[in-house]
Amino acid sequence: MKNRSLYPIKTVSEKTGLSTFIIRAWENRYKAISPSRTDSNRRLYCEKDIQRLQYLHEAIKQGHTISSIAGLTTVQLQELLQINSVSAEAGFQDMSSLTEFLNGCLEAVENLDNQKLESELLSASVSAPQQVVLDKLIIPLMIKIGDYWKSGRFRVTHEHLATQVVKNYLMNVVNSYRQIENAPVLVVSTPNGQKHEIGALLGAVVGASEGWKPVYLGPDLPAEEIAFAAQKLNAKAIMLNVVYPEDDPRLIEEVRKIIKCDSVNAGVILTGKGINFYSDKFTEAGAFLVNTPAELRTTLENIRK
Amino acid sequence: MKNRSLYPIKTVSEKTGLSTFIIRAWENRYKAISPSRTDSNRRLYCEKDIQRLQYLHEAIKQGHTISSIAGLTTVQLQELLQINSVSAEAGFQDMSSLTEFLNGCLEAVENLDNQKLESELLSASVSAPQQVVLDKLIIPLMIKIGDYWKSGRFRVTHEHLATQVVKNYLMNVVNSYRQIENAPVLVVSTPNGQKHEIGALLGAVVGASEGWKPVYLGPDLPAEEIAFAAQKLNAKAIMLNVVYPEDDPRLIEEVRKIIKCDSVNAGVILTGKGINFYSDKFTEAGAFLVNTPAELRTTLENIRK
DNA sequence: CGTTCTTATACATAAGTTATACAACTATTA
DNA sequence: TAATAGTTGTATAACTTATGTATAAGAACG
Numbered sequence: 001m002k003n004r005s006l007y008p009i010k011t012v013s014e015k016t017g018l019s020t021f022i023i024r025a026w027e028n029r030y031k032a033i034s035p036s037r038t039d040s041n042r043r044l045y046c047e048k049d050i051q052r053l054q055y056l057h058e059a060i061k062q063g064h065t066i067s068s069i070a071g072l073t074t075v076q077l078q079e080l081l082q083i084n085s086v087s088a089e090a091g092f093q094d095m096s097s098l099t100e101f102l103n104g105c106l107e108a109v110e111n112l113d114n115q116k117l118e119s120e121l122l123s124a125s126v127s128a129p130q131q132v133v134l135d136k137l138i139i140p141l142m143i144k145i146g147d148y149w150k151s152g153r154f155r156v157t158h159e160h161l162a163t164q165v166v167k168n169y170l171m172n173v174v175n176s177y178r179q180i181e182n183a184p185v186l187v188v189s190t191p192n193g194q195k196h197e198i199g200a201l202l203g204a205v206v207g208a209s210e211g212w213k214p215v216y217l218g219p220d221l222p223a224e225e226i227a228f229a230a231q232k233l234n235a236k237a238i239m240l241n242v243v244y245p246e247d248d249p250r251l252i253e254e255v256r257k258i259i260k261c262d263s264v265n266a267g268v269i270l271t272g273k274g275i276n277f278y279s280d281k282f283t284e285a286g287a288f289l290v291n292t293p294a295e296l297r298t299t300l301e302n303i304r305k
Numbered sequence: 306m307k308n309r310s311l312y313p314i315k316t317v318s319e320k321t322g323l324s325t326f327i328i329r330a331w332e333n334r335y336k337a338i339s340p341s342r343t344d345s346n347r348r349l350y351c352e353k354d355i356q357r358l359q360y361l362h363e364a365i366k367q368g369h370t371i372s373s374i375a376g377l378t379t380v381q382l383q384e385l386l387q388i389n390s391v392s393a394e395a396g397f398q399d400m401s402s403l404t405e406f407l408n409g410c411l412e413a414v415e416n417l418d419n420q421k422l423e424s425e426l427l428s429a430s431v432s433a434p435q436q437v438v439l440d441k442l443i444i445p446l447m448i449k450i451g452d453y454w455k456s457g458r459f460r461v462t463h464e465h466l467a468t469q470v471v472k473n474y475l476m477n478v479v480n481s482y483r484q485i486e487n488a489p490v491l492v493v494s495t496p497n498g499q500k501h502e503i504g505a506l507l508g509a510v511v512g513a514s515e516g517w518k519p520v521y522l523g524p525d526l527p528a529e530e531i532a533f534a535a536q537k538l539n540a541k542a543i544m545l546n547v548v549y550p551e552d553d554p555r556l557i558e559e560v561r562k563i564i565k566c567d568s569v570n571a572g573v574i575l576t577g578k579g580i581n582f583y584s585d586k587f588t589e590a591g592a593f594l595v596n597t598p599a600e601l602r603t604t605l606e607n608i609r610k
Numbered sequence: 611c612g613t614t615c616t617t618a619t620a621c622a623t624a625a626g627t628t629a630t631a632c633a634a635c636t637a638t639t640a
Numbered sequence: 641t642a643a644t645a646g647t648t649g650t651a652t653a654a655c656t657t658a659t660g661t662a663t664a665a666g667a668a669c670g
Contacts, residue, residue: 005385010625011368017486020626021650028628029648040657042626044373057486065636067647112534114520115483157530160523164476171473178420215419218465225462229417315614325615326661333617334659345668347615372658 006036006044016053023053030070032056048074055081098128098136105141109154109162117165130173130209134202135293138166142198163198170201174216177208184236184304187266189217189226191240191254199241199272206296207239212304223257227264235266237303239296242274252278256285267303271296311341311349321358328358335375337361353379360386403433403441410446414459414467422470435478435514439507440598443471447503468503475506479521482513489541489609491517492571494531495524496545496559504546504577511601512544517609528562532569540571542608544601547579557583561590572608576601 013020026032027043033052035043045053055077059069062081069077101124108117125133145162148154186207188200197219204214217229230238238258242251259268269288279289288303290296318325329348331337338357340348350358360382364374367386374382406429413422430438450467453459491512493505502524509519522534535543543563547556556579564573573592580587580594587594593608595601 005369006373007368008370008373008626014368014487015485019650022648024627025649038372038657040626041628042657065647066649112520112522112538115518118480155530155533156526157522157534160526160530161520161534164521164523168473168476168480171469172477175423175473213420215417215466216469217417217462218469221461221465225460225465228460229462229466233417313615324661327659329616330660343668345615346617347668370658 006046007050009035009043009045012045012050012053015050016057018053018057026056026066026070030067032066032070052077098124098132101127101137102140102144105137105162106144106148109145109158112157112161114161114165117162118169121165121169125169125173130205131293134205138170138198138202142166167197167201170198170205171216174201174204174208174214178213180211180213183211183213185233186212186214186300187217187226187230187233187235187238188214189221189229189238189240190219191226191242191251192220192222193248193251194240194242194244194274195220196241196243196272199243200239202293203239203241203269203271203296206293207237207300210297210300212237212300223254223261227258227261230258230266231261231263235264237267237269237300238264239269239271241272242270243272244274252281252285255282255287259286267299269296269299269303311351312355314340314348314350317350317355317358320355321362323358323362331361331371331375335372337371337375357382403429403437406442407445407449410442410467411449411453414450414463417462417466419466419470422467423474426470426474430474430478435510436598439510443475443503443507447471472502472506475503475510476521479506479509479513479519482510483518485516485518488516488518490538491519491605492522492531492535492538492540492543493519494522494526494534494543494545496531496547496556497525497527498553498556499545499547499549499579500525501546501548501577504548505544507598508544508546508574508576508601511598512542512605515602515605517542517605528559528566532563532566535563535571536566536568540569542572542574542605543569544574544576546577547575548577549579557586557590560587560592564591572604574601574604574608 007015009020009023012018013023016023023033024043027034033045033049033056035045035049038044052074055074056066056069058081059077060066064080069080072080101120104120105117108114108120121133121137124137128136141162145154145159149156149159186204188204188207190197190200200219201216204216207214215229215233215235217226226238226240229235240255240258255268255270258264267288268286269290270282271290275282275289276291282289288299290299312320314325314328317323318328321328328338332339332348338350338354338361340350340354343349357379360379361371361374363386364382365371369385374385377385406425409425410422413419413425426438426442429442433441446467450459450464454461454464491509493509493512495502495505505524506521509521512519520534520538520540522531531543531545534540545560545563560573560575563569574595575587575592576595581596584594593604595604
């Protein structure tokens with residue numbers, strides 16, 4: 001019961017980012033906090049005290065003054081911080097609020113602040129439906145980052161860091177769906193030479209939301225490997241994301257290999273901007289070309305039958 | 306009863322990293338520990354005593370003071386450190402139980418069952434302390450997969466799929482640490498040409514557990530990009546993981562570029578199997594070479610000062 | 611006999627305490 | 641608008657406590 005984890009003021013200072021001066025001043029001047037004391041009169045802070053200080057810190061960052069919030073209970077502080085973030089969303093509905101998140105994400109990327117980027121994504125995902133977050137935040141975000149990169153405003157580093165965080169976010173989204181027994185398997189990957197993963201993961205999310213069991217193999221795999229996985233898992237569909245339309249005749253060959261593989265009994269779906277360059281050859285070979293999440297949904301539904 | 310081995314204070318000092326002065330002072334001043342004695346009054350420490358000292362040491366690193374924790378029972382210390390008591394009591398069973406998990410993971414990989422692989426990792430991580438999961442499960446797992454691949458038992462697909470899941474798991478572990486404000490920044494990446502990410506992420510976990518703020522940029526980045534990020538984030542350390550020792554003189558050049566960059570004011574730490582191939586040149590250039598998680602911890606601690 | 615351990619004492623530094631002061635703002639008042 | 645008063649973060653002084661480290665003198669070990 002008594003989780004006696006008590007910390008001295010220095011540790012609290014390090015954990016909250018508040019100077020020891022401030023912490024003492026807030027106690028003396030505003031009774032903002034009342035730590036217990038050792039026999040020798042030293043302050044001892046428990047976890048709750050630390051959390052309260054973090055709330056106070058956060059509220060001040062949001063523009064409140066210490067004198068106006070010092071008297072609030074910790075619960076009231078929580079509400080104060082909640083109300084602020086909710087009201088930001090409540091005021092403007094879906095569209096504009098996600099624009100806010102988008103700007104927040106871009107700012108986080110610019111500052112290479114993966115922590116903030118992640119928290120923006122998470123708060124967005126509780127304030128809007130999954131599909132909206134994908135369409136109106138994740139996809140625009142990655143496009144914007146690409147644009148900024150081309151225009152020289154962002155560097156490779158920015159794109160790299162964002163990719164890591166978004167990938168992780170998307171994988172967690174996919175995992176959050178897992179429950180259905182005997183769901184049809186959807187093998188997800190990108191063909192040899194295609195290193196961008198976000199599109200593939202977006203497809204995996206759609207698949208999961210449609211009741212499939214996505215198995216993400218990672219990017220940049222040879223046809224034989226993808227075919228092997230599809231066979232081993234007895235997959236009903238294979239989804240491949242293609243970003244670069246550059247003239248790579250091997251790409252067609254790779255896709256064709258998978259489709260022609262006798263042991264593979266799965267529909268092959270191609271997604272991504274890169275697919276339209278060769279669209280004829282792909283459809284000819286028997287692949288499904290898909291440009292939007294909505295199309296992907298219906299295609300998956302059709303294959304499932 | 307138990308064939309308990311008893312150790313003199315010097316051995317205990319070496320095992321725990323605490324000076325003999327400290328160990329005696331903690332006993333005399335705070336009754337933090339009560340070793341048995343020989344007939345001639347010399348201190349004798351059993352395994353449990355050593356473990357207790359290690360817990361105390363760990364708790365102090367986390368910001369507690371010796372006076373406030375010396376009176377806790379060993380179980381309370383475990384709770385304080387959030388160490389699962391089941392596994393701690395199990396003691397030697399640790400090994401075999403993680404072997405179970407390891408086999409489960411390998412089976413999951415063999416069947417390309419990412420879902421099962423993930424759930425194995427998650428169950429392991431609640432039944433053993435983080436560090437043990439990393440040392441005894443994650444690392445051996447990736448090694449085994451590499452071995453199986455070389456021997457032809459696994460294919461690229463297996464390795465790819467496992468990498469995705471493990472990566473995701475490790476990123477979530479890193480994220481679970483975040484609390485300290487103004488923590489020193491640790492930029493984590495792999496140099497140009499190095500595509501394996503697991504080692505880098507393992508380093509990020511260690512960094513996070515030591516109170517740093519790891520910023521993972523993703524793999525395969527040119528020196529300029531890494532230097533840019535380090536500068537922008539005012540990083541205190543840069544950690545680069547190198548797997549392939551193959552003769553790539555550009556690698557040394559890349560690392561040297563980062564170290565020599567004037568605007569970067571960070572210690573450069575190299576990890577991974579690949580580093581020993583060129584160890585002389587790297588140390589010459591001013592990098593810290595690190596081979597084990599323990600070494601990484603102490604190196605980070607030194608740089609932080 | 612040199613090494614390691616013991617207790618007791620001493621010391622240095624880090625870190626904590628209160629009280630007071632101060633500078634930079636903000637808000638109020640004349 | 642300028643003067644004034646309050647707010648708030650930061651700094652210093654003087655002192656105490658906490659904690660790591662060192663020394664001295666003797667005892668035990670191998």
